[in-house]
Every structure is written in C-alpha cells, then in structure tokens.
Amino acid sequence: MAATMIEILDSTLRDGEQTSGVSFNPVEKLNIARLLLEELRVDRIEVASARVSEGEMEGVRKISHWAEQCGKLDRVEVLGFVDGRKSVDWIASCGARVMNLLCKGSLRHCQGQLGKTIDEHVEDIKNVFGFATEAGLIVNVYLEDWSNGMTQSHDYVIELIEKLIALKPERIMLADTLGILNPDETYKYCKEIVTSFPDIRFDFHGHNDYDLGVANALSAARAGVSGLHATVNGLGERAGNVPLSSLIGVLNDHLGAETRVVESSLTKVSRIVESFSGIRIPANKPLIGENVFTQTCGVHADGDSKDNLYCNRLEPERFGRVRKYALGKTSGKANIRKNLEELGLSLDAEEMQRVTERVIALGDKKENVTTEDLPYIISDVIGNGLAFHPILIKNYSLSLSTGLRPVANIAVEIYGLLYEESAIGDGQYDAFMRALWKIYANLGKEHPLLDDYQVTIPPGGKTDALVETMITWSFHGREFKTRGLEADQTESAIKATQKMLNIIENIK
Numbered sequence: 001m002a003a004t005m006i007e008i009l010d011s012t013l014r015d016g017e018q019t020s021g022v023s024f025n026p027v028e029k030l031n032i033a034r035l036l037l038e039e040l041r042v043d044r045i046e047v048a049s050a051r052v053s054e055g056e057m058e059g060v061r062k063i064s065h066w067a068e069q070c071g072k073l074d075r076v077e078v079l080g081f082v083d084g085r086k087s088v089d090w091i092a093s094c095g096a097r098v099m100n101l102l103c104k105g106s107l108r109h110c111q112g113q114l115g116k117t118i119d120e121h122v123e124d125i126k127n128v129f130g131f132a133t134e135a136g137l138i139v140n141v142y143l144e145d146w147s148n149g150m151t152q153s154h155d156y157v158i159e160l161i162e163k164l165i166a167l168k169p170e171r172i173m174l175a176d177t178l179g180i181l182n183p184d185e186t187y188k189y190c191k192e193i194v195t196s197f198p199d200i201r202f203d204f205h206g207h208n209d210y211d212l213g214v215a216n217a218l219s220a221a222r223a224g225v226s227g228l229h230a231t232v233n234g235l236g237e238r239a240g241n242v243p244l245s246s247l248i249g250v251l252n253d254h255l256g257a258e259t260r261v262v263e264s265s266l267t268k269v270s271r272i273v274e275s276f277s278g279i280r281i282p283a284n285k286p287l288i289g290e291n292v293f294t295q296t297c298g299v300h301a302d303g304d305s306k307d308n309l310y311c312n313r314l315e316p317e318r319f320g321r322v323r324k325y326a327l328g329k330t331s332g333k334a335n336i337r338k339n340l341e342e343l344g345l346s347l348d349a350e351e352m353q354r355v356t357e358r359v360i361a362l363g364d365k366k367e368n369v370t371t372e373d374l375p376y377i378i379s380d381v382i383g384n385g386l387a388f389h390p391i392l393i394k395n396y397s398l399s400l401s402t403g404l405r406p407v408a409n410i411a412v413e414i415y416g417l418l419y420e421e422s423a424i425g426d427g428q429y430d431a432f433m434r435a436l437w438k439i440y441a442n443l444g445k446e447h448p449l450l451d452d453y454q455v456t457i458p459p460g461g462k463t464d465a466l467v468e469t470m471i472t473w474s475f476h477g478r479e480f481k482t483r484g485l486e487a488d489q490t491e492s493a494i495k496a497t498q499k500m501l502n503i504i505e506n507i508k
Contacts, residue, residue, distance in 0.1 A: 007044065009229045010042045010045050012233075012273060016236055019236060022277045027062075032232075033067070042244075042260070043260060047059070060094035075098075082103060082121070087101075100141075103121070105146035107156040122163045125167065129169075140170050140172070141173065147176040147189070171227065173203040176204075178207065183219040187222060190204060190219070204229065206241065207239065214242055217242050217250075221257060228242070230242040233274060248263060249286070253314075263319055267319050287319050392412070396411070407425075419439045421438045421439045429493050450473060451479065455469050456470070467486060467489045469483065469495075484499070
C-alpha cells in the first residue's frame, strides 16, 4: 500500500512572526521564503497577514515577484479577513494569488467577536469570495477556533462547513487556535469532519500550548487530513506552533507518511531562522537543538563504540548533523577517546587516566569542556607537546568613548615574530577582530568565519562573576567551538579567539 502524501504548509513568515519580539524585514522574508520552498521544499508557505503594514506589503511583493518568476506563485499564501474587498485588494496589489480567509469556526467567536448570526457571517464571507474571484485569487478558508467550536458548538461548525462548501474553497483549514486539544480529541474531531465531507481537502493548524502540537498533528494525519501546518523552530504566539523539524521526523518514523520536505536541510534552515528571529533554539530542542545528538554519559559512549547500543532511528546525518560525545563530570574514557579520535590524537592508558580525571574535575566546577579544549588539557596535564601553540596575543588596548567608534590596538606573536595593527569597529571585540584580520591579510593567512557567539553570565547580579564566552567557527568545511573564561566579556572572547588561532594552525 502506497504511503500517504501529506502537504506541509509552513507559516513561519505569518504565524511565526506573531512570536513576541519577532519581526522579519522584507529581505529576510524573501530569503526565508526561498529557503522554505527551494531548499526544504515545503509544499506551501504562508507569508503575511493582509493590511498589517507597509513593510509587510513590501515583503509580500518581493516574495510574490520572485515566486512568479520561478513558477511557485500558487504556493505562496496570505492571510486575509472578512472585510469586504479590503484584504482582497491588498493581496492582489502585492502580486499574490492565494488568500487564506479567516472565518469564525466557533459560535462563540461568531457571536461574541462579530455580533452576528451564522447566516450573516456566511453572507459576508460570500461577498469576499465574489471580490476574490473578480481579482483572480484562489481562496482557502481558515476556521478560527474550530477546536472550541467542535467541543462547544458542534452543530454550528457542521452547518458552517456545509455553507462554505457551496462557495468552493480550495481547502478548509481546521485551526486549534488556542492549543486546547489532546491527540484523542484531535483524531476524533478530524475523523468526523473528513468522513462527513470526503470530497474536501482539509488542513490541520495546531498550536503547542500543552506541548501536544506534534502529537495532535500526527493524530490529524492519521484521521485523514491532507495538510498540516508548522513553523520553523516552533515559532508562534504563546507557546508557539507545531515545530516543523519535529513534525517531519514524527511523520517519517511513526506514520510512514510521505512529504516533500528535505530532512537534511532542516538544521541549516532552523539556524538561519534562529539568526533572523533572534529567538534561540533550546539546546535540548528535538532534532535541531545543540545537544540532541550529544551523548554525555560514559556508559553510552562505551556502548556506541561496541555496537551503537545507544543509537535510535534518529540518526544525526539525516538532519545534517553529526553525533558528539560531551566532556564533563559524567565522562568516561570512552567519551574522551571519541573526542581524541576526532582530533587525530591518541594517549596511552596512564595519560588517558590523568586527562579523564582533569575533565571530570572541570565538570565538577560546572565548566564546559569542548573537543577543542582537549589539546590544552593534555598539554597542561601531561606536558608532552601534543598541543601546538605558535600564536600568542601578546598585548591589546581597547578604547570605548561616547560618540566615537571603538578602537583596538593589538600585538600578536606568530611563530616568534611580533606583528602590530590597529582598527576601528562597531564594538570593542569587532575592532579587535578587524585589527587581527588585518595582520592575517598582510601575511596572506586564511582565517575562519565566526558563526555564533554566546555569552553566559551566572545569575545573581554579581558584577565580578566570571563570564564564559563560547564562539562557534567554521574553517575548511569544519565547525568547531572555542571558549574563554574571564571576568570581562571581551577578554573572555579574546581568550576563545586565541584558542581558535592555534587550532586552525593545526588543522592546516
């Protein structure tokens, strides 16, 4: 029997933008839209709400112009409202072709928010359909608060759907707007609707208020809906929407459904949206979080070494990731050996024991230990020259003045020779890095790209507390992290940078 094909609509650019503090500019919107349709290959994207702002209009115009040029305009959708021809004209003027019309899916919303009867509401909807047809728009219909409608005003929902079908919408989209459903209820209500109206294409739009968004979407798919809605990183109001990455993993592994989404691109797109949105991906976020393919326990590393005993179907390579073995107080020799293999290093039994003891001691002090820290630990504990440190940041002077851009003067020793340079930057660390890369450019030396910069400040309000800076770099196709620990954030970052300089000398 052929696997069920599920359509995926991504609403990151519309519902995801309702996350508190998130606002994508038009260029960001266009780039995310291209990634979603071309790289991730979701079926459809919902990119905006009509009549929000001039910036929103510019974003829709950019996306629509690009999508029309590459034959994807029918896959770009815009939320519209029952407001006569206002939303229709707005959407059409942006060059878009598909409107998702927001209708009231519960009697309470119809009466309480609109103050109308079902017949009055349907008459208003009918008028919008007429204007949309004149403008050449395709119309899908959202049933807002449908989940409460099914539990509190069942007959209203059925009557509304019957009346909407006469208007011939492309799809009807069942919204659990307030995230109230559980998987059993989702299956029951979706199954009833799909069975009662077998010729209509239904989508399920879920929210994650009870952390049941993915489970509810799975139940909706089992009940026979043809489309599911999600957002990258689960962005959305309150607790967010269904996370796209988790949804795809569950559909593939627990339903055996077919989607067109490219699993291996999920992590890349998630990180780009993280950067544009400013909302960090939690380290333990399934499939895309920093730690989800990292084994910490030494017993697990040992089992994986012997027969992949602690691996499951969620192989990291499926999602553009690699398995890691963390270093800390629960590390055993197997964890450390795995990290040494990555660096191309080896130790005898006595050396391994001493390094293991040092890693555990650092973990007890709540210090993070990265793979790239190991050569420094080995050099410190054993002193056998395995760590090669030809580059030393000898001196630096950083100035910060009101009304003036920061200035850095630095002196760097490279293989025993001293080089000095100065630069202006947008911040003290930026000025430092500009001066450093001037030296590297003059010497014809390559340098890595800074991919991520995280600062951890202990809670408690102590201004003299140590600050940890963890910087992620990419160089020659490899990603690695370095950390610095100092009372001053910039000094902490400079320590991490010096580690990086020596690491890339060893990579080359």
